[in-house]
Amino acid sequence: MTETLAIGPFSPPEREALTAQFGCTLLAGPGDLARLSEDARAAIRAVAYKGHHPFGAAQMDMLPGLGIVANFGVGYDAIDVAAASERGVKVTNTPDVLNDDVADIAVALLLMTGRRMVQASDWARSGNWAERGEFPLNRKVSGGKAGILGLGRIGREIADRLAAFKMDIHYWARSEKDTPGWTYHDDPVALAEAVDYLIVALVGGPDTAGMVSRQVIRALGPRGILVNISRGSVVDEEALLHALESGVLAGAGLDVFLNEPKINPRFYALDTVTVQPHQGSGTVETRAAMAKLQRDNIAAFLSGGPLLTAVN
Numbered sequence: 247m248t249e250t251l252a253i254g255p256f257s258p259p260e261r262e263a264l265t266a267q268f269g270c271t272l273l274a275g276p277g278d279l280a281r282l283s284e285d286a287r288a289a290i291r292a293v294a295y296k297g298h299h300p301f302g303a304a305q306m307d308m309l310p311g312l313g314i315v316a317n318f319g320v321g322y323d324a325i326d327v328a329a330a331s332e333r334g335v336k337v338t339n340t341p342d343v344l345n346d347d348v349a350d351i352a353v354a355l356l357l358m359t360g361r362r363m364v365q366a367s368d369w370a371r372s373g374n375w376a377e378r379g380e381f382p383l384n385r386k387v388s389g390g391k392a393g394i395l396g397l398g399r400i401g402r403e404i405a406d407r408l409a410a411f412k413m414d415i416h417y418w419a420r421s422e423k424d425t426p427g428w429t430y431h432d433d434p435v436a437l438a439e440a441v442d443y444l445i446v447a448l449v450g451g452p453d454t455a456g457m458v459s460r461q462v463i464r465a466l467g468p469r470g471i472l473v474n475i476s477r478g479s480v481v482d483e484e485a486l487l488h489a490l491e492s493g494v495l496a497g498a499g500l501d502v503f504l505n506e507p508k509i510n511p512r513f514y515a516l517d518t519v520t521v522q523p524h525q526g527s528g529t530v531e532t533r534a535a536m537a538k539l540q541r542d543n544i545a546a547f548l549s550g551g552p553l554l555t556a557v558n
């Protein structure tokens with residue numbers, strides 16, 4: 247009986263690799279666990295997990311022999327790590343291999359929103375350029391003040407890129423880092439007040455829920471642009487929508503939302519918002535590296551070796 251279970255929306259190459267290496271059983275989501283027989287569930291030692299549906303105590307208790315949940319993604323907020331630790335279950339994630347792609351998308355969202363690139367593209371495609379003339383002037387992004395909320399591995403990659411855009415770098419993190427020339431703020435509101443652009447690179451989960459609050463958004467102000475590549479949960483989305491609709495905030499570039507993929511349709515009505523379908527890590531190269539790291543963690547666990555990227 248198979249000892250590895252793959253749960254989630256894995257792509258065909260990801261599924262093939264998992265099946266070839268572990269002969270695993272595939273489930274579309276955690277809701278399908280109940281479809282397995284009790285014997286099949288009892289045989290499972292490892293879960294390869296992908297997606298953003300919660301995987302917590304109830305699911306773990308359906309798999310009494312479970313030893314590891316290997317997550318496909320650096321963010322593991324879908325997995326109840328405390329429940330896993332209580333049951334002696336290890337959790338792993340896929341850090342670092344996606345830093346470049348996610349940072350690239352953050353910078354692109356900033357430029358697309360500040361320079362109104364989607365609207366400019368429509369201007370050319372629609373014939374307006376030929377019929378009505380030049381696209382209206384927009385705003386200079388290079389040389390501005392950028393605030394990074396969360397200076398972890400991805401936040402640093404974003405800051406390094408924006409420094410190359412001659413930006414003045416400010417940041418908030420739980421503790422001050424050794425970053426000569428960058429300005430530390432011990433409060434997200436103070437950070438937002440100091441900058442024109444706020445780029446959110448926090449980890450998701452209960453500790454950061456709503457950290458981009460109404461106050462933070464107000465402090466960023468009517469010239470401010472918010473970029474979020476982390477999790478929708480870190481932003482007070484209702485406050486963000488209200489600020490965008492009323493001009494309290496200039497714009498937003500968003501790769502992540504509450505209730506993905508069914509995002510609030512009010513975002514689509516806003517000309518000042520650039521929307522991406524949570525594709526920060528979505529390149530062939532990076533997804534292959536994430537998938538390999540997930541499999542390597544499972545292989546290490548099954549052979550009794552040290553885990554590569556353990557979370558607990």
Ligand code: 8YV
Pocket residue numbers: 296297298318319320321322344524526527
């Ligand atoms: C997802 C992500 O893992 O790494 C993360 O935390 O959000 C993404 O890379 C990916 O969309 C698969 O669910």
